[in-house]
Amino acid sequence: MYILANNAAISPSDRAFNYGDGVFTTMHVVGRQVRLLDYHLRRVNHDAQALGIALNCVELATAINQFVAGHGSEQYVLKVHVCAGEGGRGYARDPKKPSLVRFSVHDYPVHYANVKQRGAKLICADTRLAIQPALAGIKHMNRLEQVLIKQEVINRDADDALVFDTNNHVIEASAGNVFFHNGVHWCTPELGGCGVNGVVRQYLLDAANKAEKPIEQGSYTIEDIASAHALVITNALMGVMPVTIIHLGDAGQLSFNGTDGQWLDSLLLKKYQEENANFT
Missing domain, CATH: 3.20.10.10 (D-amino Acid Aminotransferase, subunit A, domain 2)
Known part of the structure; x- marks a missing residue:
């Protein structure tokens, strides 16, 4: 598993980009705290395992907490994307390529x-x-x-x-x-x-x-x-x-x-x- 920088470019061989080969979870952050974080981690770990995508949940939890702690206290949406990595043309994964994790920040839908x-x-x-x-x-x-x-x-x-x-x-x-x-x-x-x-x-x-x-x-x-x-x-x-x-x-x-x-x-x-x- 490799956690990418927020501004990292998406490779043309990214498997999520080409095939939707990945999972994600959408988090509500309030006051530097992710609501239901334990359930988000459990869900993304289950879903990654179901698709055979390698994921270290301990490292992921640490990365999420560090990101949230340094991002500000406002209310926002944090998406965590877990991709099966990069590979050449074709559906088969490259076993040598690590899974990739990306974070993205979005406005909270205040109309709710x-x-x-x-x-x-x-x-x-x-x-x-x-x-x-x-x-x-x-x-x-x-x-x-x-x-x-x-x-x-x-x-x-x-x-x-x-x-x-x-x-x-x-x-x-x-x-x-x-x-x-x-x-x-x-x-x-x-x-x-x-x-x-x-x-x-x-x-x-x-x-x-x-x-x-x-x-x-x-x-x-x-x-x-x-x-x-x-x-x-x-x-x-x-x-x-x-x-x-x-x-x-x-x-x-x-x-x-x-x-x-x-x-x-x-x-x-x-x-x-x-x-x-x-x-x-």
Whole structure:
């Protein structure tokens, strides 16, 4: 593993550039502290191993902490890209070339605060996710499906989209996971065939288990969403985002109470408070 300088040029033989051969994680930094850092490291390590990419998580954690400590106290987004290295033309990797790690800094999407206050408005994406169990759950660098979905979101003036697989099962949002309350307990789609296992999703599953209120993981359709009492979408930047409306096109719309996701929000807030207490 080799951690590149921030201004390092991307080689024409970079495997992430050529084939999307890599993984990444998107971090929310506040006050020189990465929220959910332990889950980010666990996720990127799992995903790299799943693709056979060498990664030293101890060195990576040290590099992230050093970068954040020297970057300033403002709120921002830090992306960590892990590439399978450089290689010649062709799909086979060069075993002599190390994996490459890059950091990139981006503005925090401040509009999330307004969306959270009023509740997100979703569409049902026409673009379906292909089923590929070997890549399911991994945040890999092949994101063309999400590019197409985001175009739909923009063209239809929505905040996000409910995304389905090719069997019409609910999977996720365009850049986050989905949770809904069915009147008995919270549920989230299983990710055995596609989708990204987000860090907030992983944390909420763990925290709910510890609270002895486990979240059900299963296979769901739009009919399950239509009968839900509450719906939220989650990721590392938006946290727990309430959904108030899903537009169904000619079929009308679904409406939800935007305040019923407060329990999940409180679980995540507790994690942030614990991190703040442990931060020195």
